[in-house]
Amino acid sequence: MTMLTRLLAVFATVTAGWAASEGELRLPVTYTAPKPGLVSLALYDDQGVLVRSLLSAAKVAAGPGTVTWDGTDDLGRAVKPGTYRAKGVSFPAAPALKWLMKVGKNGNPPWPTPDGHGGWGGNLAYPASITSNGTSAVMVWGCVEDNLITGVQEMDADGEITRRYHTFYPWDTRSASAMDAKNLYVGILSGDHGLEIAEYTLGEPRGRILCQLTTKKVKVPKGRWRGRDWNLVDGLAITADRIYATVAENGELFVIERATGKILDQVAIAKPYGVALAKDRLLVVSGEQVLTCGLDGKPTGVLVAKGQLQAPNAICVHADGTVYVGDSGRIGIDIEYEGGDKRIHVFSAAGKPLRTIGKPGGAPRSGRWDPSALGDITGLCIAPGGKALLVTDVATGFLRTSRWSLSGTLEKEWFGRKLENYSDQINPARPDELIKIGGPLDDPLTFQAWQFDVAKKTWRPAWRYTMPYANCWQQDVVGGYMHGGNPLKDEQGELLPWPIFGWNDGSLRTYKGKNYLLSDEGSLWQYGPDQAPRLVAMVFPHHCERQGERIQTYYDQGPNNWFTWADRNQDQRVQIDETVVTSEPAHLAGSRRIPTMWFGEQLEIYYLRMIEPDAVSKQQTRLGMLPLKELTADGVPVYDWSQAKDLPGDLRVPDLRGGDGTKQISSAWITAPIAAGDSWYTLIDVGCAQPLKLPGIDGDGWWAGRNWRKKIARWDRAPGRCLWAVGRRAPGVA
Incomplete structure (x- = not known):
């Protein structure tokens, strides 16, 4: 080189x-x-x-x-x-890599390519909308944008990507879209600029901000981003000289001059979501009905009256006048919202019900994947050629774009995934199942699995479970600690304790017929394809202190006390008499915290505990093991920190400097250990001491620093020496 x-x-x-x-x-x-x-x-x-x-x-x-x-x-x-x-x-030649598959993501190929044709969708949030001009279609995804993945892709009816369009901010939220033979329009939310409409000339990847909507932000009502200022452009439609944009939270339909971006009128309509052009009139989803409006935006009548739809959102119109309405998908402001019957309702041009598309009842938020069931329908359009329907939805947590015949037969589907800071996991006893464990920082909490076959190079969605964000705390008995490096706030701006009862990244193991998850906050769960994860125990990896009938936890300070809990009465709630607090254990003295834990074959727990750096070796961790003390008849594991012990073979991180040699290592986290013979295989998360200012993400922020370089490493299990570490710098990938 x-x-x-x-x-x-x-x-x-x-x-x-x-x-x-x-x-x-x-x-x-x-x-x-x-x-x-x-x-x-x-x-x-x-x-x-x-x-x-x-x-x-x-x-x-x-x-x-x-x-x-x-x-x-x-x-x-x-x-x-x-x-x-x-x-x-x-x-002289490209690196010799043998790709087998990319589980959970489609594309040709399913990874980013310099020409922009590879990969699928975006890398953040979900597919927000889809639009077509009869010749091609454009799909809009949430995305942390870089020069290869933009989240706005043009494609044909078979999903072949032909072009990507860039947006305008490192951080933004994209929503509604509309296009014709000349232009593409996308609704964008920027934290500094509010709601805007972007305009592109088809074929030109860089467009312009055409106008800013004079509307207010609202507060997110619940979930991970509760209390955050937010809003969305819920629907877009265009004529030769007008743009129509709806903002449901504020009850507004904007009429905009297409040539100049001037707002001509701001019409009050109750809860306007999707909007579509039907020859010489507009159709606007409003509350539980579909209104007809003139091209001035003023309501003229009702096409679909109340009582036929529950929570309609997206709408599109075929050239023959047939109207398609998605009855679900209002998750933009409230990710935990669930409403609608999760089907596409088909009406004649006069509003007569014709048929429905999708399995009755739709796709559940939690449970097994069913391709015939639709979930939260975020976008609809008539496919190029006019013979099919393109749909974007979030079905049982899987981010899908699909093509359906106009009569309702599923023809093809494509999937995308969010970017991840942690790797997926495989339970050694279930080697054909890849699991994403999305914790309290995910949107929403997700425990999700794909079935895959390495020999056939195939994969498919399998099952997924979620739970309310509020379940991540049990403050009445266990007070969460304050995380100074990554503070959480409630809607009043007050600091929140860390959500220690979420799933989060962790380790999987099957023992005596039951499947277990160990999260990196020490909570233990039983799980399965047909069983929502059930909280059964806690091995807390931070300091704590018993204060009467309550345990207060600390991040990396506090007394040398450590607690465990076993859910003997199986109510998934911590009772103080079910806990064991180990005070001043000598082998844990000097430990700041335990950032990495993983299961052994007999459900013992291995861990790396953080210590003050050794003056000679500079070592900052010690390897230890906590044995399983007891397994109850119901499969509840019981542990006691007094039985923990140090082990030989501390994993010593080598000097990982590379590239131009100017970047200094600030931290190196060892995650996802896997034992194989006399070796450990792990990921190493490397932090950079210098500002990186990577394009497309938050520059010097949390994601940029944490994702400067990720490596797969092999360690000699006995002495803990790193035998090799291989990876690459990943600018623009968070």
Whole structure:
């Protein structure tokens, strides 16, 4: 691999206000490849911050080459005048990787590619809407955007991605969309700018903000983001000269001049969700009915009266006048909201009921996956060609885009996944089942499984369970600790204790016929495809203190006390007489906390406890084991911290510096250990001490620092020496 470096000057005559989207600026960036092969090339500012990715493993010939730059960063924003340096790497051949499959995500291929055709959907939240102009379709996903994954993809009726469109902010929420043969429009929520409508020229990946809606934000009522200021553009429709945008929470239908973005009128309509054009009139989902409106936005009548729909949301109209309404999907503001009958209702142009699409009762939030059942329907459109229906929904927690015949037969489906900070898990006794354990920081809490077959290279959704966010606390008996590094707040802005009774990342094991999860906060659960996870025990990995009939917990301070709990009466509630507090155990003295725990074959618990760094070895952890003390007749495991002991073979993290050699390691977390013979296999989460300012995510923030580099590592189990660690830097991937 050869490093390439060249200086590029952007002169002061180039101002920050140029119209980059109009193609007015084209600056040549030259390089010289020593040999034919592949080149990756990027631009950095005078502080060494990555500004724009120009080439990603692009095939080149030996000798000089030139790439043009339009003066924007990876998010399409005009850069400031200044001096920018091009850095690159040249390598003769692509890395020899053998991909088998990417479980839970479709695409051709199912991973990001430089041309934007790979992968599926976005990487955050859920598929929010889908629209078509009869020739192609555009799907809109929540996304932490980078230069490869944008969350706004154009595709054909068979799901082949043809183009991606960039939005405008590192953090935003996308919702409704509409398109015709010329333009695409997307509703966007930005924390600083409120609700906006973006306009794109089809075929051009970078668009513009056309207008800002004069509407107020509302408070999220419950769940992970309870109390946060929020709102959504719930529906978009267009004519040759007008745009219609609905905001259900505030009861508003905006009529906008398409050429200028000027708001012409703001019509009051009760709870307007989806909106669609039906020849010379508008159809607006309002509360539990569908209204007809003139092209001035004013209601003129009722197409579908109350009593036929429960909680309608998305709507679309076929060229023959047939109307399709999704009766569910109002989860944008309240992720825990559940309403509607989770079917698509089909009406004639006159509002006569014709048929329904989807299994009666729909897909449950928790339970086994059923492809014939629809869940929370977030978007509908007539597929290119007019012979099918494209649907985006969240069905039993799986993020799906599907194609249905107009008569209601499922023809094809595609799936996407959110980005994850932690790896999925496999229970050794259930090797064909991959499980995502989404804890209290997920939206919503998710315990989700896919069935997969390595030999056949196939996978499918299997089952999923969720629980209310409020169940993550039992403050009456166990007071959660305050997490200074990642504080949580309630709707009044007051600090919340850490939700220690969530599932969270952890370890899986089957023992004596029952399946167990051990979360990284020490809660133990029994689980299965046909059983919602049941809380059965706690092995708390932080300091604590008994205060009367209550236990108060601490993050990495407090007395050298540690508690366990076993749910002997099987009510999933901690009773103080079911707990055991071990005071001043000598083998845990000096321990700050226990950040990593995992099951052994006999349900013993291995752990790495954090200590103050050793002056000689610099070691910051010690390996230990807590044996299973008892297993009740009902399968409740019982532990006692007084029986814990240190083990030989502490896992010692090697020097992981790499790349340009300038990044310093601030932390290295060992997660997801797997025992195999005389070795441990783990992931290493590496934090960076310097500001990274990665494009497309939160720059120097929590995700950027935690995801500077992830590696798979193998350790010699006896001495704890790292034998190898392999991985890659992952800019723009959180």
